[in-house]
Amino acid sequence: MAKWLAVVSFIVLLTISGLKLQQRSERLRYVPTGLGVDKILYGNEDSIGLGPGASEAEFVMYELPTNVAEKIETNGIGFLGPMPEIADSNNVAHASYEDWQKTPILSDTKWADKGCNDQPISASPATPKIVNFLCNYFDSSIDKSIEKEVDGVVSKPGSFYAYGRCGILIVSPEIRRVFYVHNG
Numbered sequence: 001m002a003k004w005l006a007v008v009s010f011i012v013l014l015t016i017s018g019l020k021l022q023q024r025s026e027r028l029r030y031v032p033t034g035l036g037v038d039k040i041l042y043g044n045e046d047s048i049g050l051g052p053g054a055s056e057a058e059f060v061m062y063e064l065p066t067n068v069a070e071k072i073e074t075n076g077i078g079f080l081g082p083m084p085e086i087a088d089s090n091n092v093a094h095a096s097y098e099d100w101q102k103t104p105i106l107s108d109t110k111w112a113d114k115g116c117n118d119q120p121i122s123a124s125p126a127t128p129k130i131v132n133f134l135c136n137y138f139d140s141s142i143d144k145s146i147e148k149e150v151d152g153v154v155s156k157p158g159s160f161y162a163y164g165r166c167g168i169l170i171v172s173p174e175i176r177r178v179f180y181v182h183n184g
Contacts, residue, residue, distance in 0.1 A: 028040070030060060030167075030169070030180045030182075031062060031169065031178055031180060032083045032096070032097065032169075034068075034083035035062075035064065035065075035068055035083070035171065035178060036064075036065045036067070036068045037062040037063070037064065037065070037178055038065075039062060039063040040060060040061070040062055041061045041062060041063055041177075042059075042060070042061040042142075042143065042146055043058070043059065043060045043061070044058070044059050044142050044143075045057070045058040045059075056182065056183070057134050057135070057182065057183045058167075058180070058181070058182040058183075059130075059134060059142045059146075059179070059180070059181050059182075060179070060180040061146060061177060061178070061179055062177065062178040062179075062180070063176060063177065063178075064171065064172070064173065064176045064177055064178050065176075066176065068173075069173035069174075069176050070173070072160070072171065072173040073173045073174075076102070076160070077100045077101075077102070077160060080097075080100045080160055080162070080171065081100055083097075096164065097162035097163070097164045097169050098162060099162055099163070100160050100161070100162045101160065101161055101162065102157065102159075102160055103153065103154055103155070103156065103157060103158065103159040103160065103161060103170075104128070104154060104155050104156055104157060105128045105154045105155070105161060106128070107127065107128050110133055111128040111129070111132050111133050127151075127155060128151075128154050128155060129147075129151050129154075130142070130147055130150040130151055130154065130179075130181065131147055133168065133181055133183065134181055134183055135183070149175070149177075150170070150179055153170060153172045153175065153177070153179070154170060158172070158173070158174050159171060159172040159173070159174065166182050167180060167181050167182035167183065168180075168181050
């Protein structure tokens, strides 16, 4: 009996490890290879429903390598603009980011205060907050300290962002971070 329990435990651990590696590989494909990202610092995914028509929200925070951050600080959009697309061209949902912009992000309907996570809707124009972008279709949240960090990045100069087909990529050379946010 103990032998079978050990075998079953091994199979379960192997399956979990495989799923984690697959998730890591998928999350690395969200970022253009030119950013040199290979370290995921945080990730959160929420979904409602199954199959076509399901809604998902995903947030991934990556470490931006120092040498790439220095190139971005020197060349800005000039470095980001011609960046090659993501290596896996079959992954069209996350294949490219064009029309890079400088922060701060100006509030628009994607960033509007929707009162998600039981927060009251503001009567004044919303300052872009990552939780508002993330909660576009349903309530989703991320760690509060990371939320505060991203809000700081999108509300002041010095970083860059571009919308892709399914989300936004935010690059902050100052704090050496890349953020991928998807809602849909």
